[in-house]
Amino acid sequence: xxLKIIFFYPVLFLFMSCEKEILTPNCPVPPVTEDTVVVEKxxxxxxxxxxxxxxxxxxxxxxxxxxxxxxxxxxxxxxxNSPTYEIYGRLYNWEDARRACPExxxxxxxxxxxxxxxxxxxxxxxxxxxxxxxxxxxxxxxxGWRNTNSDFYGIGKNAYxxxxxxxxxxxxxxxxxxxxxxxxxxxxxxxxxAYSCRCIKKSLSSR
Numbered sequence: 001x002x003l004k005i006i007f008f009y010p011v012l013f014l015f016m017s018c019e020k021e022i023l024t025p026n027c028p029v030p031p032v033t034e035d036t037v038v039v040e041k042x043x044x045x046x047x048x049x050x051x052x053x054x055x056x057x058x059x060x061x062x063x064x065x066x067x068x069x070x071x072x073x074x075x076x077x078x079x080x081n082s083p084t085y086e087i088y089g090r091l092y093n094w095e096d097a098r099r100a101c102p103e104x105x106x107x108x109x110x111x112x113x114x115x116x117x118x119x120x121x122x123x124x125x126x127x128x129x130x131x132x133x134x135x136x137x138x139x140x141x142x143x144g145w146r147n148t149n150s151d152f153y154g155i156g157k158n159a160y161x162x163x164x165x166x167x168x169x170x171x172x173x174x175x176x177x178x179x180x181x182x183x184x185x186x187x188x189x190x191x192x193x194a195y196s197c198r199c200i201k202k203s204l205s206s207r
Contacts, residue, residue, distance in 0.1 A: 044056060045065070047102045054066070063202070064108075067139070068090075068143060069199060070090055071102075073090075075194070077090060080155075089196055094162055094172045108163055109163055110186060113186050127184045140161070142158055144158060157178070158176070159176070160175070161176075170190055171190055172191050173187070174186070
C-alpha cells in the first residue's frame with residue numbers, strides 16, 4: 001500500500017477528535033485510501049536509565065519506538081545469548097516486557113497493534129509497510145524469539161512483538177510477522193516466551 005507521508009516538524013496535526021488512547025467503535029481507525037495523509041514526525045528518545053537512544057515516529061497521534069527495546073532486565077536475552085545480535089534488541093518474557101519501557105512509555109495494547117494493521121491495509125499489505133525500509137518508518141525487525149526451554153528460533157525470518165493485553169493467566173497477545181509468508185497477524189502465546197518489544201505513548205503533548 002502506498003501512503004502519502006508528510007514530514008512536518010514544528011507541529012503534529014492529528015486526524016481524529018477522540019480523546020481516548022485506545023480507539024473504540026465510536027472512535028474508529030480512519031480508512032486508508034490513496035488520498036489519506038498520514039502525518040509522521042521523526043524524533044529521538046534517550047532512556048535515562050542506561051543512556052541508550054531510540055528513534056521515534058509519530059503515526060496518527062501515537063508515538064512509537066522505531067527500534068527494538070534494548071534495556072537489560074532479569075528475564076531478557078539477546079538472541080542465542082550473544083551480543084552479536086544487539087541490533088535486534090533484547091527478547092523479554094511478558095512480565096518483564098510490561099516493566100521494561102522507560103517512564104511514561106508502555107507496551108501497545110492488542111487493539112493498537114490491530115489498528116496499526118488496519119491503518120496500513122491488513123495482514124498482507126501492512127507487512128511491507130511496517131518492516132525495515134517500509135513507509136511507516138517503524139522498521140520492525142525479524143529478531144526471532146526464545147521459548148520456555150531457552151531455545152532460540154527464527155532470527156531473520158520471524159518477528160514477534162508483545163502487547164500489553166492478556167488472553168488468560170497463561171497467555172498474552174503478541175504481534176507476529178513472517179518473512180516466508182509476507183504477512184502480519186495478531187495471536188496469543190505463553191507469557192514465558194521471550195519476544196521483542198516496542199514502547200509507545202499517546203502523542204507529542206504527553207512527552
